[in-house]
Amino acid sequence: MTLYTRFAAHLNAALDALVAAGDLPAGLERRAVTVEPPRDSSHGDLATNAAMVLAKPAGTNPRALAEKIVAELGKIDEVSAVSVAGPGFINLTLTDATWRDELATIHAEGDRYGRSEMGKGTTVNIEYVSANPTGPMHMGHCRGAVVGDALAALLEFVGHDVIREYYVNDAGGQVDTLARSAHLRYREALGETIAIPEGLYPGEYLKPIGEKLAAEHGVAFVDAPEAEWLALFRREAVAAMLVMVRADLALLGIHHDKFASEAELQAAGKPEAAEAWLRARDLVYDGVLEAPKGEVADDWEPVELPLFRSTKFGDDQDRPIKKSNGAWTYFGADLAYHFQKAESADQLIDIWGADHAGTVKRIVAAVNALTEGKTRFDVKLVQMVRLLRAGEPVKMSKRSGNFVTLADVVEEVGKDVVRFTMLTRKADAQMDFDFAKVVEASKDNPVFYVQYAHARIASLHRRALEAGIEPTATPDLSRLDTEELALVKLAAQFPRIAESAALAREPHRIAFYLYDLAAEFHAAWNVGNERADRRYLIADDAGLTQARLYLAGAIGQIIRSGLGVMGVVAVEEMH
Structure with a gap:
């Protein structure tokens, strides 16, 4: 039980006491009642909106109810002061002893502190990256990859079982284009001078595939009709691309549990099964789409198609699941894919690029229909990243085609810098990734600032040992005053933040929190640069130093845990 859940229990007990005394009606809905840090720390340590939420249904005045709640909360030993603010908000100040106990709890729980069982018994399938298997990962894929992987780790941290999934789009026209591009490289490997026409993939990463195919098949397919080699080259090229994709993602520490094939999905008849399921519930019907808005093309004609009733679920029009030639639309195949995912998960999450925003409503409608509203489904949109070098746009890579590879960026600045930076803004906000700024040793660089706090704590412990002061598991925490315990108050928020x-x-949110925690630690450290009595290491006062080492160690533990969720290593030294 965290400090916040413990005080939520205290508050519930106080409300129960008021019900028993006849001061509050029984059976009031309390789900909107919160216990959280006040917006202004000068108001206290905790705040609750209980009186504001319950007064109206209780038929009373918020401030009058707040006064009664305050009287009950004031009986708790851990509370040193409690007051009513404004129209009925309640602020609590806790005793220093409470914060010292919480500091001991952080140490006792170690890397378990902040973990919870909130998601116990719930399996979440999170699909992320899912780039077309037509080339190496580039920086357009990077942000979604990091956001998805960090979210998967975060969900595990709070108790969920997580399936990390990559959807391989290997059934569309893009993989035929890949196969034709590989065929050109195959001919090149056999000595032919080639020119890559518009529409095919020009990247040199296809050369090894062409060389492999040439070694295995010789000249057998040089002049052969496309029908004889297309399927083979498609299969070989996709397999090679997935090896490349896995290797690129591994550079970021990303490993998926499952790679689901669109081609296999269709071969197994999953779209037909989904269509039958929906037709049986009158959620797919045969109808004619409305003519396109605006000027209609001369060759447009109404065609009867199987349509999903997405308007029933909030979409602005019903959507075709098949094309006029009988092939599945992208939506039809995607619908079946989500039907398959829902068979083995209680909740689904998709991490998509912002360019897919227009399709969110229809796929949300489809999942709602296919799971009969029982499966929570979230689509998180991720904006593109603009690459800069000292403020100037980065030039593209010739080897890989018209993009900058993920591998090149990781090689230059490192995995941890890439991962942390990708989480320094909300996923749907635009982001600039400036190669100079992300490695800058300054407070303005969150990656450096958080890593430096952990390295500083590690250095403190080393220097204490050099001074002959051994850390202890049972320091005298009464040596820590209220000002120093402010760090514990922020550290104690980690479980609720997670x-x-x-x-x-x-x-x-984890990255934002770690930056705030690091800033508070650095600020406390810097006070010691001006006041000798506030230094963490005082050679002639082992007891005080041990207490402060204990405090710093707890902050280091929270930073390690948070960085672990982000997939970032907590360094011991800065170079």
Whole structure:
């Protein structure tokens, strides 16, 4: 039980006491009642909106109810002061002993502190990256990859079972284009001078595939009709691309549990099964789409198609699941894919690029229909990243085609810098990634600032040992005063931050929190540069130093845990 859940229990007990005394009606809905830090720390340590939420249904005045709640909360030993603010908000100040106990709890729980069982018994399938298997990962894929992977780790941190999934779009026209591009490289490997026409993939990453095919098949397919080699080259090229994709993602520490094939999905008849399921419930019917808005093309004609009733679920029009030639639309195949995912998960999350925003409403409608509203489904949109070098746009890579590879960026600045930076803004906000700024040693660089706080704590412990002061598991925490315990108050928010970030599907909240925690630690450290009595290491006062080492160690533990969720290593030294 965290400090916040413990005080939520205290508050419930206080409300129960008021019900028993006849001061509050029984059976009032309390789900909107919160216990959280006040917006202004000068108001206290905790705040609750209980009186504001319950007064109206209780038929009373918020401030009058607040006074009664305050009287009950004031009986709690851990509370040193409690007051009513404004129209009925309640602020609590806790005793220093409470914060010292919480500091001991952080140490006792170690890397378990902040973890919870909120998601116990719930399996979440999170699909992320899912780039077309037509080339190496580029920086357009990077942000979604990091956001998805960090969100998966965050969900595990709060108790969920998580399936990390990559959807391989290997059934569309893009993989035929890939196969034709590989065929050109195959001919090149056999000595032919080639020119890559518009519409095919020009990247040199296809050369090894062409060389492999040439070694295995010789000249057999040089002049052969496309029908004889297309399927083979498609299969070989996709397999090679997936090896490349896995290797690129591994550079970021990303490993998926499952790679689901669109081609296999269709071969297994999953779209037909989904259509039959929906037709049986009158959610797919045969109808004619409305003519396109605006000027209609001369060759447009109404065609009867199987349509999903997405308007029943909030979409602005019903959507075709098949094309006029009988092939599945992208939506039809995607609908079947989500039907398959829902068979093995209680909740689904998709991490998509912002360019897919227009299709969110229809796929949300489809999942709602296919799961009969029982499966929580979230689509998180991720904006593109603009690459800069000292403020100037980065030139593209010739080897890989018209993009900058993920591998090149990781090689230059490192995995941890890339991962942390991708989480320093909300996923749907625009982001600039400036190669100079992300490695800058300054407070303005969150990656450096958080890593430096952890390295500083590690250095403190080393220097204490050099001074002959051994850390102890049972320091005299009464040596820590109220000013120093302010760090514990922020550290104690980690469990609720983790749970709220998981509920909102927003892993960037962990990065924001770590920056705030690091800033508070650095500020406390810097006070010691001006006042000798506030230094963490005081060679002639082992007891005080041990207490402050204990405090710093707890902050280091929270930073390690938070960085672990983000997939970032907590460094011991800065170079």
